[in-house]
Amino acid sequence: MRFVNRKVALVGTGLVGMSYAYALLNQSVCDELALIDIDQQRAQGEAMDLNHGLAFSGSNMKIYAGGYQDCSDADIVAVCAGVAQKPGESRIDLLQRNTEVFQSIVGPVVASGFKGIFLVATNPVDVMAHVTQALSGFDDHRVLGTGTALDTARLRYLLGEYFSVDPRNVHAYVMGEHGDSEFVPWSQAMVATKPILDIFRSRGVTDYQKDLDHISEEVRNAAQKIISAKKSTYYGIGMAMVRITRAILGDDHSVLTVSSMLHGEYGERDVYAGTPCIVSRDGVKRTVELTLTPEEREKLHDSCELLRSVYRDIRGV
Ligand code: NAD
Numbered sequence: 634m635r636f637v638n639r640k641v642a643l644v645g646t647g648l649v650g651m652s653y654a655y656a657l658l659n660q661s662v663c664d665e666l667a668l669i670d671i672d673q674q675r676a677q678g679e680a681m682d683l684n685h686g687l688a689f690s691g692s693n694m695k696i697y698a699g700g701y702q703d704c705s706d707a708d709i710v711a712v713c714a715g716v717a718q719k720p721g722e723s724r725i726d727l728l729q730r731n732t733e734v735f736q737s738i739v740g741p742v743v744a745s746g747f748k749g750i751f752l753v754a755t756n757p758v759d760v761m762a763h764v765t766q767a768l769s770g771f772d773d774h775r776v777l778g779t780g781t782a783l784d785t786a787r788l789r790y791l792l793g794e795y796f797s798v799d800p801r802n803v804h805a806y807v808m809g810e811h812g813d814s815e816f817v818p819w820s821q822a823m824v825a826t827k828p829i830l831d832i833f834r835s836r837g838v839t840d841y842q843k844d845l846d847h848i849s850e851e852v853r854n855a856a857q858k859i860i861s862a863k864k865s866t867y868y869g870i871g872m873a874m875v876r877i878t879r880a881i882l883g884d885d886h887s888v889l890t891v892s893s894m895l896h897g898e899y900g901e902r903d904v905y906a907g908t909p910c911i912v913s914r915d916g917v918k919r920t921v922e923l924t925l926t927p928e929e930r931e932k933l934h935d936s937c938e939l940l941r942s943v944y945r946d947i948r949g950v
Contacts, residue, residue, distance in 0.1 A: 639882045640665040642707040644738050645714030646679045649754055652871025658683055661692035662879050667699035701741035708749045709881055710742050715755040725946055732764055732947050739768040750881055750916040751776040754874055758811045759892045759940050763905040767950040773894035775916045780892030780907030781807040781815055782873040787852045798824050806890050806909050809936030817849045818929040884914035893917040901937045
């Protein structure tokens with residue numbers, strides 16, 4: 634008989650971190666969950682609250698507030714810690730402060746002897762994943778960001794509504810930065826195995842581009858719309874993180890649009906960006922290189938250039 638203890642250490646028990654933790658518990662994805670936060674009292678309160686739901690869950694998870702020493706035998710360290718943007722603060726200033734937050738986290742995690750996979754959700758997520766890789770010195774396949782996983786889920790939902798098809802039968806991706814320069818490679822969007830551009834052609838529809846542009850805009854602006862309505866977004870990203878966690882712990886080899894280091898795929902390198910990747914127990918097993926049109930490659934290149942330039946401006950990595 635083989636006993637396994639699937640363990641996640643979560644750093645940052647704010648709204649995103651705890652939405653992830655709550656979804657981990659409800660979906661019984663791991664056996665042990667350590668909650669770590671600079672605000673230890675908060676982590677303790679969250680651990681108590683989750684533990685009080687155990688009797689109603691289908692899981693017997695061990696949940697506790699811990700410290701960085703608890704990362705030593707974790708399979709995944711998920712990082713959702715961060716500071717909020719101050720009024721008038723520039724994006725790069727915020728990035729600099731979040732880099733300092735990550736310096737206080739990644740060093741102690743590595744010092745614990747952690748040998749697993751880093752999963753980063755803190756924004757700007759592509760750059761913070763790159764920062765984590767640089768600070769940890771880990772082989773880059775062991776450091777991934779949530780990338781455009783959530784944007785891709787939003788896209789599949791909207792296309793499902795548009796075509797009246799179950800989103801799980803829609804295969805389409807958002808690629809590039811998790812942010813304004815992200816884009817949808819429509820040449821690669823399918824319902825079942827039929828390209829959606831062929832569906833339009835077979836129906837004699839010629840003016841579809843405005844609908845596709847509208848859907849891309851809806852995806853790009855989704856976070857801002859939610860933030861205007863309820864100040865922040867957390868359930869969707871928490872569930873996206875659980876999906877990635879499940880793929881890692883189950884060695885599923887699932888195709889997910891995580892943020893990973895590119896090594897010449899699409900002609901890009903030295904940059905973390907969201908592209909479809911095979912995710913397994915090794916983290917990013919490999920990138921699935923799609924056959925993009927020249928225009929789509931250019932969009933990916935522009936997005937990667939932006940991410941490279943933002944990363945270059947950070948001090949201390
Ligand atoms: P939050 O303010 O609710 O939580 C942040 C937590 O980090 C707090 O509990 C805080 O105490 C902790 N923290 C701060 N500094 C720390 C340190 N040095 N060490 C340990 N813990 C520390 O914020 P949130 O709403 O949970 O958002 C967290 C991050 O997730 C933000 O960067 C947000 O932009 C990002 N986010 C990402 C996505 C995505 O798609 N990747 C989606 C939504 C939000």
